[in-house]
Amino acid sequence: MSKKQIRIGMIGYKFMGKAHSHAYRDVPFFFDCDGVPVMQAICGRDEEGVKAAAQKLGWASYETDWRKLIERDDIDLIDIGAPNNAHAEIAIAAAKAGKHILCEKPLAMSVEEAKEMLEAVNKAGVIHMICHNYRFVPAIQYAKKLIDEGKLGSIYHIRANYLQDWIIDPNFPLVWRLKKEVCGSGALGDLAAHSLDLARFLVGEFKEVNGMMETFIKERPIGEMSGGLSASVKGGELGKVDVDDASIFMARFENGAVGVFEATRFAGGNRNGNRFEINGTKGSIRWDMEQMNTLEYYSAEDEIGSQGFRSINCQEDIHPYAGAYWPPAHIIGYEHTFINLFAELMNGIASGTNPTPNFEDGHNNQMVLEAVEKSARTGRWVSISELRG
Numbered sequence: 257m258s259k260k261q262i263r264i265g266m267i268g269y270k271f272m273g274k275a276h277s278h279a280y281r282d283v284p285f286f287f288d289c290d291g292v293p294v295m296q297a298i299c300g301r302d303e304e305g306v307k308a309a310a311q312k313l314g315w316a317s318y319e320t321d322w323r324k325l326i327e328r329d330d331i332d333l334i335d336i337g338a339p340n341n342a343h344a345e346i347a348i349a350a351a352k353a354g355k356h357i358l359c360e361k362p363l364a365m366s367v368e369e370a371k372e373m374l375e376a377v378n379k380a381g382v383i384h385m386i387c388h389n390y391r392f393v394p395a396i397q398y399a400k401k402l403i404d405e406g407k408l409g410s411i412y413h414i415r416a417n418y419l420q421d422w423i424i425d426p427n428f429p430l431v432w433r434l435k436k437e438v439c440g441s442g443a444l445g446d447l448a449a450h451s452l453d454l455a456r457f458l459v460g461e462f463k464e465v466n467g468m469m470e471t472f473i474k475e476r477p478i479g480e481m482s483g484g485l486s487a488s489v490k491g492g493e494l495g496k497v498d499v500d501d502a503s504i505f506m507a508r509f510e511n512g513a514v515g516v517f518e519a520t521r522f523a524g525g526n527r528n529g530n531r532f533e534i535n536g537t538k539g540s541i542r543w544d545m546e547q548m549n550t551l552e553y554y555s556a557e558d559e560i561g562s563q564g565f566r567s568i569n570c571q572e573d574i575h576p577y578a579g580a581y582w583p584p585a586h587i588i589g590y591e592h593t594f595i596n597l598f599a600e601l602m603n604g605i606a607s608g609t610n611p612t613p614n615f616e617d618g619h620n621n622q623m624v625l626e627a628v629e630k631s632a633r634t635g636r637w638v639s640i641s642e643l644r645g
Contacts, residue, residue: 259289260606262356263296265325267346268337269309271484272360272387273298276335277313279594286580287599291606299325322346326353333605336360339432340439344369347384347615351376356383356605362449362625363618365440367643370622374615383605385597386618388453390530392596394588395551396454397576398568399534399541402553403458409537414459414515416532418447419523422485423501429479429487430495442499444469445625448519450530452624453613458534460511461620464639467505467628471497472522505628540565549587 266276280293298315299322300306310318319325322342326334326349334350336343336359344364350357357377363386364370377384390396402408423434432438439445456462476497479489502520509515523529530545542552542565552565571587573579577596581588604611623643631638 260291261294262291262602262605263294263330263332264335265297265299265319265328265331265333265355266295266315266335266337267299267322267325267342268335268360269298269300269306269313270481272337273300273309274313275591275594276337276358276387276598277315278591279598281314282591282595283598283602286595287602289599289602289606291602293598293602296331297325297328323349326350326355332356333358333601340445341365341437344373347373348376351380351382351384354380354382357615358385358387358601359615359618360387361453361618362440362445362622363615364622367619367622367626370615370619374619377615383601383608383610384615385601385604385611386613386615386621387594387597388450388613388617389593389597390450390454390545391457391613392577392593392600393543393545393548393570394575394578394596395543395549395568395570396457398570399543399551400458401576402539402541403534403536406538407553407555408534408539408541411459411509411511411513411534411536413535414455414513414532415517416451416455416515417518417529418443418451418520418531419518419526419529420447420521421524421526423473423521424524426473427477427489429489430476430497431479431481431487433481434476434497434499435495436498439499441469441625441629442471442501442503443519443521444500444503444628446519447521447530448503448505448517448628449621449625451517451519451532453617453621454532455507455509455515455517456617456620456624457613459513459515460509462624462627462640463508463510464637465505465507465624465627465631466637467503467631469500469503469629469632471499472501473497500632503628503632505631507624548590 299319333356507515540554600611627638
């Protein structure tokens with residue numbers, strides 16, 4: 257009874273709404289947090305759909321207008337899972353109302369929006385996080401530990417790619433994730449945003465980038481998302497695709513490291529190929545989301561003749577977050593990355609201490625995304641300081 261009850265109002269009830277709802281329900285089961293999530297209300301524009309979601313996912317009530325949700329006195333935290341073009345307006349209004357905020361990525365449509373959101377939460381003094389859940393894979397947290405302990409030495413390289421294939425069919429419909437006015441960018445903001453956030457977490461801050469972006473299918477039949485990454489066509493009318501299908505960029509980091517990044521939704525056979533390799537003076541690490549519990553580690557200090565990458569199953573008590581779940585090697589999955597993140601959020605709200613990644617990270621990520629877009633337009637290297645200024 258001494259634990260703080262954190263009453264949640266969540267906006268959005270499909271793919272991310274399902275993932276977030278599951279995490280809120282399971283946080284108290286696995287973590288002894290100082291804050292306990294209370295699934296107070298869920299919000300969506302379609303009353304029939306959101307009412308059904310509330311009943312299925314375990315929410316006490318529902319709203320069809322996010323403004324009414326924010327006005328409610330029985331809500332402490334606003335969880336924003338709406339499309340990208342709604343993030344800024346909702347977050348700023350929530351901050352002014354004194355609500356804590358969790359926002360899906362990317363944080364905003366532009367650096368200017370991200371800055372306004374960051375200023376709003378700082379002025380209001382509320383707790384804020386951005387939902388970069390891949391940071392909370394135990395293998396990623398262990399990779400961070402190895403790097404911080406100097407096991408890799410000075411970092412030379414990161415090469416990261418995020419490969420999917422769910423829109424490779426030219427008849428896949430034109431949904432909100434393919435409309436610039438709604439999502440801001442395509443593979444860049446949807447996929448590369450995860451890669452660059454992991455790069456900032458593990459390697460350091462970006463200094464400058466040089467990128468290219470390509471759209472392969474220029475028109476598609478108009479449609480809408482129907483859950484997960486599935487969609488349905490509405491009639492036979494075609495619409496223009498105005499976001500990137502693929503994005504590739506090189507990067508220099510403030511600490512002297514260099515990187516190569518690729519994001520595409522046209523890599524056949526890759527369902528969720530979020531991968532990276534980092535090389536340093538003393539060793540290297542490799543990780544693949546499709547084998548998310550395994551971290552590959554190479555140490556140059558091993559005896560000659562026995563050197564090579566070793567596979568570490570990051571499911572021991574010593575590995576961050578893993579000890580909250582099952583016995584060693586009884587692996588966890590994608591959904592647990594949200595539970596781990598939400599545990600940090602609950603403790604942060606209860607203690608009044610802002611966890612990471614938060615809106616400052618979202619703002620810094622947005623500067624890199626915008627720098628890549630600017631580079632693709634101008635054909636030159638773009639420094640992050642240009643966007644910061």
